[in-house]
Amino acid sequence: xxxxxxxxxxxDMDGTLADTMGYWKTLTPRALARRGxxxxxxDISALGTLTFSQGVAYLREKKIPRVEEITREEILTxxxxxxxxxxxxxxxxxxxxxxxxxxxxRMGVATLTPKAQAExxxxxxxxxxxxxxxxxxxxxxxxKKSPEIFLDAAARFGCDVREMxxxxxxxxxxxxxxxxxxxxxxxxxxxxxxxxxDMLAIATAYFEDGFTKRIK
Numbered sequence: 001x002x003x004x005x006x007x008x009x010x011x012d013m014d015g016t017l018a019d020t021m022g023y024w025k026t027l028t029p030r031a032l033a034r035r036g037x038x039x040x041x042x043d044i045s046a047l048g049t050l051t052f053s054q055g056v057a058y059l060r061e062k063k064i065p066r067v068e069e070i071t072r073e074e075i076l077t078x079x080x081x082x083x084x085x086x087x088x089x090x091x092x093x094x095x096x097x098x099x100x101x102x103x104x105x106r107m108g109v110a111t112l113t114p115k116a117q118a119e120x121x122x123x124x125x126x127x128x129x130x131x132x133x134x135x136x137x138x139x140x141x142x143x144k145k146s147p148e149i150f151l152d153a154a155a156r157f158g159c160d161v162r163e164m165x166x167x168x169x170x171x172x173x174x175x176x177x178x179x180x181x182x183x184x185x186x187x188x189x190x191x192x193x194x195x196x197x198d199m200l201a202i203a204t205a206y207f208e209d210g211f212t213k214r215i216k
Contacts, residue, residue, distance in 0.1 A: 004185070004205050004212040006105050008157045008164040010150070011131075013111035015169035015189040018121055019088045022190075024048075024113075027075050028055055035066045048170075054143070076117055083121040090187065092210030097130045099210075106157055110149050112137035132156065144173035147180050167207060171195050178202040185212050 015021035025048045029039045039047075043062065047055045052072055059067045100107060108131050111118050115136040122128040133156055140149040154161040162181045168174050169189040177184055183204040192199065200206065205214045 004165065004214055006100065006103075006165050006212070008154075008159050009100060009105055009107045009167060010153045010164055011107065011109050011167045012169060012173065012187070013109055013113060013118060013121060015090075015192075016167050016187040017090060017093055017109070017127065018125060019090050020082070020086075020121070021048075021169070023082050023086070024079070027078055028052075028059070028070065030078065031070045031074060032064070032066060035069060037064065037066050039064065050143070052137075053141070076114060079113070080117050080120055083117060083124050087121050087124045089125050089127070090189075092207070094127070095210035096207070096212070097127060101130060107131050108153055108156065109134040110144070110153055111135070112140075112143050114138050144170070144176055147176060150177055150180060150182060165204070165212075171199050174199055174202055 011017050014024045025044060028047055029044055032039060043059070043064070046058060050058060052075055056067060056070070097107070109118070109122070111134070113121065113136060115134070115138055118134055118136050119128065122131070122134065135149055135153060137143065140146070142148065150161060150166070154164050157164060162183070164182060165185055166174070166177045166182050167185045167187050168177070169187045169192055171192060174184050174186070184202060186199045186203045186206040188196065188206065200215065204216050205212045
C-alpha cells in the first residue's frame with residue numbers, strides 16, 4: 001500500500017501517540033470504585049467520549065451515587081501520576097515522528113487532556129519537542145464533537161482543513177473531522193476494535209508499524 005505524502009499532521013494524544021487509553025477511560029470509574037460505586041460498561045464507554053465536566057454532568061443525569069464527591073483535582077492527580085510513571089509510546093510512533101520531522105512535516109497535538117497533564121505526558125514520552133502547538137480540552141470545552149479545535153489547528157498551520165491529516169483513534173472525533181473534509185489516519189487501539197470497519201470506512205489511511213498506509 002502507498003505511503004502518504006503529508007505536509008500538516010494533527011495528532012490526538014491518548015490512544016494515538018500514547019498507549020494510555022485503558023487508564024484514561026477508567027479514571028472516573030476508579031475514583032467511584034474507591035467509594036464502593038460500580039459503573040456499567042455502557043457508562044464507562046460513554047465517559048470515554050466526554051471531558052471531565054461533561055462526564056460529571058452525564059453521571060449526575062444518570063443519578064449515579066457519590067459523583068459529587070469526586071473533584072477534578074482528584075482525577076487530574078491520578079492521571080498525572082500515571083503519566084509520570086507508566087506512559088508509553090504507541091508502537092512505531094517515534095519512528096513516524098522522526099521521519100516526519102526529517103521531511104519538514106509541521107505537527108501539532110489536539111487532546112482533551114488538560115494542559116498541565118498533557119505537557120507532563122508528552123515530556124515523559126520524550127516527544128514534547130516535535131510539535132508546534134498543543135491544543136487541550138481546557139481551551140475547547142465542546143471537545144472534538146465540535147469543529148472548533150480542528151479549525152483552529154488548520155489556522156495555526158495556515159492551511160486548509162483538507163490539507164491537514166488527523167491521526168486519531170476515537171471514532172466520534174473522526175466523524176467530526178470527516179464531515180469537515182479532513183483526511184483521517186486511523187491509529188488503532190484495542191478500545192476501538194469493535195468499530196474498526198466503521199473507522200476504516202471514513203479514513204484515508206491507517207497507521208501501522210511506523211508507517212501510514214493509504215487505503216483511499
